[in-house]
Amino acid sequence: MQAIGLSFFDWVIILVYFAFVISMGFYLKRYTRSEEDFFLAGRRSSSWVAGLAFLSANLGALELLGMAGNTYKYGMYVAHFYWIGAIPAMLFLGIFMMPFYYSGRIKSVPGYLKLRFDEKTRVLNGAAFAIMTLLVSGINLYAMALVLHTFVGWNWDVSMWASALTVAVYVALSGLMSAIFTEIIQFFLIWFGLFLVSVLGIVEIGSLHEIFNRIPEAYSKLWSTSGDPTQNGMMITWAGIVLGLGWVLSFGYWTTDFLVVQRAFSAKDLRSARMTPIIASFFKMAVPFLVIVTGLIALALSRDASSGFHLMTEGGKVNYDSALPMLIARYYPTGLVGLGITALLAGFMAGQAGNISAFNTVWTYDIYHAVINKKASPTHLLWMGRVATVAGIFFSVLTAYWAKSMPTIMDYMQAIFSWVNAPLFATMLLGMFVKRITPDGAFWGLITGMASSFTMFIGVKFNWISANWLTLSKVSSDMAANFWRAWWAWLICFVVTIAVSLFTKKKPDEELAGLVKGLTKEVSLEDVPWYKKPAFYAVLSLIAFIILNIYFW
Amino acid sequence: MAKESKKMKPIWFFVGLILLIMGGVIFLAGIYSLSFGTKEITVFAKLHPNIWWGGFMVVIGLIFLVANKNATVD
Numbered sequence: 001m002q003a004i005g006l007s008f009f010d011w012v013i014i015l016v017y018f019a020f021v022i023s024m025g026f027y028l029k030r031y032t033r034s035e036e037d038f039f040l041a042g043r044r045s046s047s048w049v050a051g052l053a054f055l056s057a058n059l060g061a062l063e064l065l066g067m068a069g070n071t072y073k074y075g076m077y078v079a080h081f082y083w084i085g086a087i088p089a090m091l092f093l094g095i096f097m098m099p100f101y102y103s104g105r106i107k108s109v110p111g112y113l114k115l116r117f118d119e120k121t122r123v124l125n126g127a128a129f130a131i132m133t134l135l136v137s138g139i140n141l142y143a144m145a146l147v148l149h150t151f152v153g154w155n156w157d158v159s160m161w162a163s164a165l166t167v168a169v170y171v172a173l174s175g176l177m178s179a180i181f182t183e184i185i186q187f188f189l190i191w192f193g194l195f196l197v198s199v200l201g202i203v204e205i206g207s208l209h210e211i212f213n214r215i216p217e218a219y220s221k222l223w224s225t226s227g228d229p230t231q232n233g234m235m236i237t238w239a240g241i242v243l244g245l246g247w248v249l250s251f252g253y254w255t256t257d258f259l260v261v262q263r264a265f266s267a268k269d270l271r272s273a274r275m276t277p278i279i280a281s282f283f284k285m286a287v288p289f290l291v292i293v294t295g296l297i298a299l300a301l302s303r304d305a306s307s308g309f310h311l312m313t314e315g316g317k318v319n320y321d322s323a324l325p326m327l328i329a330r331y332y333p334t335g336l337v338g339l340g341i342t343a344l345l346a347g348f349m350a351g352q353a354g355n356i357s358a359f360n361t362v363w364t365y366d367i368y369h370a371v372i373n374k375k376a377s378p379t380h381l382l383w384m385g386r387v388a389t390v391a392g393i394f395f396s397v398l399t400a401y402w403a404k405s406m407p408t409i410m411d412y413m414q415a416i417f418s419w420v421n422a423p424l425f426a427t428m429l430l431g432m433f434v435k436r437i438t439p440d441g442a443f444w445g446l447i448t449g450m451a452s453s454f455t456m457f458i459g460v461k462f463n464w465i466s467a468n469w470l471t472l473s474k475v476s477s478d479m480a481a482n483f484w485r486a487w488w489a490w491l492i493c494f495v496v497t498i499a500v501s502l503f504t505k506k507k508p509d510e511e512l513a514g515l516v517k518g519l520t521k522e523v524s525l526e527d528v529p530w531y532k533k534p535a536f537y538a539v540l541s542l543i544a545f546i547i548l549n550i551y552f553w
Numbered sequence: 554m555a556k557e558s559k560k561m562k563p564i565w566f567f568v569g570l571i572l573l574i575m576g577g578v579i580f581l582a583g584i585y586s587l588s589f590g591t592k593e594i595t596v597f598a599k600l601h602p603n604i605w606w607g608g609f610m611v612v613i614g615l616i617f618l619v620a621n622k623n624a625t626v627d
Contacts, residue, residue: 009578009579009582009585013579016575017575020570044626044627049564188568192572200596329595331597332602333582333595334593334603335580336579336582336602
């Protein structure tokens with residue numbers, strides 16, 4: 001395939017973006033005076049700012065390309081990632097968990113584990129999160145360079161270093177504040193840059209209904225083919241979707257992953273913090289109109305020989321990730337191509353900034369301050385945050401070169417969330433809602449859960465055990481195995497945590513005030529009108545979620 | 554007055570600014586293609602989507618800019 005050509009106007013758009021985000025970093029540095037400004041954006045974000053940043057931290061370009069490609073491959077089932085795989089967890093975080101996070105005035109998720117349990121659980125989770133974040137950041141960097149090289153023909157090293165250094169400059173200057181600002185800029189660029197692809201695709205084919213008519217029935221259904229794994233492209237049952245994705249992976253990611261939760265910590269008050277994931281949930285539900293519709297348009301066009309549309313192939317293998325770039329090349333004239341490429345670049349860089357801003361916080365507070373230098377002053381911690389940003393980017397670049405020399409590492413990265421987040425969700429759930437859970441119970445439950453998830457992954461990878469044992473079915477895809485592995489890791493952590501807690505010493509109730517249900521003072525919202533209450537918007541979001549699932553059943 | 558000018562502008566102001574700039578460039582790209590022709594062959598090329606989508610971005614950008622021109626973050 002010939003790379004997408006860029007005109008003078010396209011280059012102007014791309015250069016405007018780079019100049020703009022670097023300028024934002026210098027502008028915001030003037031307002032970054034304290035460690036709280038750097039690590040928590042001064043705790044002055046409105047619910048809208050925090051909400052859009054919460055969503056954008058997750059809305060990376062790899063996800064946009066990958067999910068459009070997965071839709072081409074699996075059909076409508078990919079929408080589960082955006083609906084049952086996100087909405088219930090986001091609402092649960094806003095309504096039930098945020099008061100425990102926010103009331104403790106903690107600076108990170110491992111910081112909560114320190115208060116609720118002890119130092120060893122905090123350091124265990126902090127170290128696992130820091131390693132995971134740097135690996136993901138490096139792999140994303142590699143993937144970004146690969147995408148730009150494949151589709152736009154850019155030099156691998158130049159595109160990687162240019163974006164890494166840009167992110168290093170603006171995050172080192174003003175930390176989470178600039179990360180949040182650029183995430184919101186990215187949100188608008190992605191919508192303006194990519195929504196037109198869906199619109200023009202629908203116009204070309206005729207209607208959304210006509211798109212569904214042109215694709216196989218198994219690809220157009222959300223639930224009705226989930227009773228039998230042989231009847232859907234993902235080869236999974238409804239139980240795997242609900243338990244693995246809808247419960248463990250979704251709740252594990254959206255309620256405990258510091259990368260996204262950190263955005264809610266930046267909110268100016270508890271109500272804004274609770275509204276953060278609820279506002280984000282409405283936009284999360286809308287993302288399929290970008291990625292799923294795009295994937296279905298590509299599928300419908302490729303089944304019509306007269307359209308002349310086909311995905312890229314490499315060595316006879318179809319490159320599913322090319323669905324979105326191929327549609328950009330099909331529909332976008334000069335200027336808009338630059339906007340589409342900038343939307344992808346913005347997604348990559350904002351994701352990178354999100355990872356690095358979460359890493360510098362966890363490193364500084366939960367590893368450096370907790371273990372290495374307990375007497376560090378606030379000024380020193382601010383300096384350490386900037387050093388950690390530059391060092392984090394450096395390690396990301398090293399990881400990217402490592403990934404380039406060993407591309408199979410990508411297979412491992414797809415599973416990394418189920419190693420760290422799935423068991424952590426069991427620890428957090430029990431920690432927040434059961435006061436009998438002990439520090440030793442949490443620690444050993446977490447270690448066992450992480451080790452079991454990793455062992456199951458390696459076992460399937462090297463054919464020591466069959467993936468069908470995990471999925472409890474005769475057929476299974478990698479994705480189905482991923483969902484089920486997350487469920488078993490969660491269950492093992494849950495059971496071990498309870499079992500060890502029964503025989504070990506719990507913390508006194510007075511030390512758990514504000515951290516556990518039953519020992520936390522309920523915040524009264526009686527003086528807030530009903531239309532401003534988080535619960536009202538959560539119910540609206542839930543209704544929209546149910547309607548979408550029934551409509552596409 | 555000097556103290557007032559040091560207050561931070563809200564993010565929405567910058568969203569308006571970047572939409573205005575990028576929309577303007579895309580609009581100009583469309584006008585250039587319309588005036589001088591283009592070799593690119595895209596579906597809907599005759600509809601000149603860069604002109605109307607660029608124009609739409611300019612309008613939205615202006616709305617954000619005007620609505621937040623005097624706003625500051627506490």
